[in-house]
Amino acid sequence: MTATPTIGTETEKNYLNHQHGLKSWLLTEDHKRIALLYLLSITFFFFLGGLMAVLIRLELATPAGDLVESNTYNKLFTMHGVLMIFFFLIPSIPAVLGNFLIPLMIGAKDLAFPKINLLSWYIYILGGIFTVYVLIVGGVDTGWTFYTPLSTSYSNGYVIATGLGIFIAGFSSILTGLNFIVTVHRMRAPGMTWFRLPLFVWAHYATSLIQILGTPVVAVTLFLLVLERGFHIGFFDPAYGGDPVLYQHLFWFYSHPAVYIMILPSMGVVSEVISTFTQKKPFGYTFIAFSSVAIAVFGFLVWGHHLYVSSQSAYAGMVFSLLSYIVAIPSAIKVFNWTTTMYKGSVRMTTPMLYALGFIGLFTIGGLTGLFLASLGMDVHLTDTYFVVAHFHYVMVGGAVMGYLAGIHFWWPKMFGRMYPESWSRLSAIIIFLGFNLTFFPQFLLGYMGMPRRYHVYPPEFQVFNVLSSAGASVLGFGFVIPFVYLTWSLFYGEKAPANPWGATGLEWTTQSPPTYDNFAVTPVVTQEAYQYSTEEVAHVG
């Protein structure tokens, strides 16, 4: 196939050339264009947050605090956390891939509330502006968790502006979740019953439940924090008659389930990718679907495992510990089912598949080390050490980001009508996998040896592992730049993508690449379950 220098082709009408001009993008109500607005925005915040990570790892290459001062270091890890969690990970897969794909996957023309969809992006940008403002005027130094009374009484940073930025961005997340839930309930094509839905849609439905039920709590919590800091109204600071542990309860009631907002959509991507590249129906479809909902529900009952070393009751700790172990069960169901799906499958090691396999391995390590932290005794030793940092990066980067990259590569041909260069993408997937492990595995050892998190000066005996980690971070950072370059290149010079380059099932692959403005020429009628791969299809695709 020959490369042409434009995205899509002018002869073929699609959502990209349906209308032209900046206004047509900024006022669009098309879910696919809004997804691309999100893609651009979260990519900006990802690299901004990544810049903070580069500076953190540079500082930690030596035991002395020789690159930045303590205050600056505190601001670096705080801004890294705030940007990556609230402005990249939370919106990443739902707002980009979910927005683009859910209507296509269920045979709908758009989401249920297109205007609210656009509004959610503007709200997100407004929240982002607050955060960038904070970054420019001096930053905030409390850590992304904003623990009281540091955040309300002692911090000199811009706590109120950051809190308001996250408060505002939270509404964007709520609106996205609301849109997805109503869309899945009301907009399914004829014949698309609940148990014919792709597992990606089930995962997003479960994610949306958390977004709607959990996000208002963190919004209220941050609002109370702003009231206490700004007007000295006592909620959390004992000096004003408050309870600092109450803050931790309220904060983690959202922020633990928020981890599942990040990981569940990734799990949805992995289900699709593994099914496609093994040409098999996922083993235990119903179990995978319901395990997403189970993770969403149980995820709301485990927040107290972040409070073991606060003054939380030991009895409450025991219950939270037990519940935290229970949430591992639906996660394990997924891992076992994906693995079983591959058994005797026609496995193709494409780039999305490499990322999906990376997800399974890294998420398993991240999840199992979470059990260490969920146990009451072990956690006392490991709390606030680098073990925790390594654990949640294995979940959030090894899990959520790997899933995001798998999804971006898998659906890139559908989104832009162009193929990416396979050899470059495989190479970068391997570089990212190696760089990631070199960065974060040494941090497990550092944490176990006792190195606390959030310090930029450390004893010399920790330097070996810190140097390994910083070296890994440079490999990882390089790895992330490669896809950015070749994906941008592919927009203009990539091979033209057919409607279904992977031989996948699913309604989104039945329409042209990139899809038309209306998604489908006629509303599809679904007559069979999802993932009906046959031996004939394998022969065609292979």
Add this chain to the structure above:
Amino acid sequence: MSNPSHQSVETHDEHHVVPVSVYIGVFLALIVLTVVTAWVATVDLGAFNFAVAIGIALFKASLVILYFMHVKYSDRLTKMVIGTGLFTLVLLLFITMTDIWTRTWMGVPGR
């Protein structure tokens, strides 16, 4: 269940017309209950001070949700959504309170 995708969501909503008298009645009930809340705060009911105040507040909130937010006339799915939100709030409050209720059970060494 299986709507054609091009149909708008609104076509399936049925709007129940509520007489204005009901709204006025609910409004007056809310005013009266606000006065009762203010009055009962001046009466010492001992252990029931908190329970009575919260009880009146919950009743007022229920009136707003049922009538002003039309939940009384909505379908079962809408009621389930409201119920799920309230249940989540109860989880938050109840589990947080179990921490506070049981904090002193074990005692503090040295105290």
